[in-house]
Amino acid sequence: MRILSGIQPTGEKHLGNYFGAIRRWVNEQAEADCFYPIVDLHAITVAQEPTELRKSTLSLAALLIASGIDPERATLFVQSHVPEHARLAWVLECMTPYGDLRRMPQYREKSQTHAAFGVALLTYPVLQAADILLYQADAVPVGEDQRQHLELARDLAQRFNNRFGETFTVPRGTYPEVGAKVMDLQDPAMRMSTSSESDLGVVRILDPPEHIRKKIRSAVTDSGREVRRSPDKPGITTLIEILAAASGESAEQIQERYTGSGYGPFKADVADAIVELVTPIQRRYAELRNDQAELTRILARGATKAHAVAAQTLQRVHEAIGFVPP
Ligand code: AQP
Numbered sequence: 292m293r294i295l296s297g298i299q300p301t302g303e304k305h306l307g308n309y310f311g312a313i314r315r316w317v318n319e320q321a322e323a324d325c326f327y328p329i330v331d332l333h334a335i336t337v338a339q340e341p342t343e344l345r346k347s348t349l350s351l352a353a354l355l356i357a358s359g360i361d362p363e364r365a366t367l368f369v370q371s372h373v374p375e376h377a378r379l380a381w382v383l384e385c386m387t388p389y390g391d392l393r394r395m396p397q398y399r400e401k402s403q404t405h406a407a408f409g410v411a412l413l414t415y416p417v418l419q420a421a422d423i424l425l426y427q428a429d430a431v432p433v434g435e436d437q438r439q440h441l442e443l444a445r446d447l448a449q450r451f452n453n454r455f456g457e458t459f460t461v462p463r464g465t466y467p468e469v470g471a472k473v474m475d476l477q478d479p480a481m482r483m484s485t486s487s488e489s490d491l492g493v494v495r496i497l498d499p500p501e502h503i504r505k506k507i508r509s510a511v512t513d514s515g516r517e518v519r520r521s522p523d524k525p526g527i528t529t530l531i532e533i534l535a536a537a538s539g540e541s542a543e544q545i546q547e548r549y550t551g552s553g554y555g556p557f558k559a560d561v562a563d564a565i566v567e568l569v570t571p572i573q574r575r576y577a578e579l580r581n582d583q584a585e586l587t588r589i590l591a592r593g594a595t596k597a598h599a600v601a602a603q604t605l606q607r608v609h610e611a612i613g614f615v616p617p
Pocket of ligand 1: 297298311312432436474482485
């Protein structure tokens with residue numbers, strides 16, 4: 292079983308990234324052959340400050356290891372260290388209908404909120420397909436926001452296989468039962484996101500405990516006092532789901548426990564559960580983040596392993612489409 296999933300070295304990673312992706316990556320690595328790229332080629336689809344990008348690529352590697360990714364088991368690497376990603380993306384772009392990309396929800400959203408953007412904002416789902424198909428991944432653990440991108444990767448794999456013969460494994464997206472879409476604490480109609488408008492709405496894995504408590508205390512709720520999941524209670528629903536994801540309890544158990552207690556004690560417990568979850572990660576991160584030489588070594592080893600697999604796939608692709616070998 293081969294697994295691939297990537298993460299961008301931008302912003303500080305939040306509970307959505309953790310429940311939707313990172314924690315599942317840690318669980319998968321015991322069972323499967325896992326490839327986890329830090330996708331810096333994706334990060335530059337919007338402008339990045341070079342010093343900051345370099346720094347956040349290494350800090351993200353430290354955060355992933357602190358969260359439990361074991362570089363001896365999983366292949367942790369930087370996407371730009373393996374040139375086959377960009378090379379396969381070009382081949383796939385040549386067979387991707389323009390209309391399919393214009394319909395992608397993230398393109399529609401970001402093209403409206405950014406004053407100027409490059410064409411890569413339109414084409415990056417094809418690069419994402421290349422990331423997955425290069426490693427012949429069977430499964431791709433991601434959050435719900437990636438569902439349409441995964442469909443595109445499947446379509447491209449099937450289209451390529453039909454036209455040129457069996458070349459790619461057709462991947463399937465896998466989504467968690469809880470935490471597939473963690474919502475913003477200030478605007479529970481929106482997904483919790485790095486580029487969210489209000490910092491108060493986003494709980495970051497590296498937030499100090501007092502910030503976490505403040506964010507949970509200030510989370511928007513309705514004026515009632517019933518701890519219950521319901522479409523007319525999106526704020527409370529978000530907090531119940533976060534507590535369920537952090538504690539492993541079901542939403543029903545949580546609702547039962549807080550019957551009649553009001554929002555105060557419930558919110559305090561949500562904050563405690565998050566602090567308990569992130570404290571050991573923060574401690575390990577503080578130990579790792581300054582050892583740049585070790586992080587660089589780990590990423591170089593990962594790139595060598597990733598390159599060996601990626602080069603084989605690209606060679607098969609080039610043969611299939613009729614390129615003359617070098
Ligand atoms: N709110 C979320 N709930 C569940 N899963 C989420 N993911 C992101 N937000 C949520 C999942 O996290 C993984 C890595 O995402 P990423 O950092 O590479 O990029 P992203 O999805 O673009 O993250 P952001 O925070 O939302 O950044 P912006 O604001 O720049 O778009 C993916 O598996 C994703 O599904």
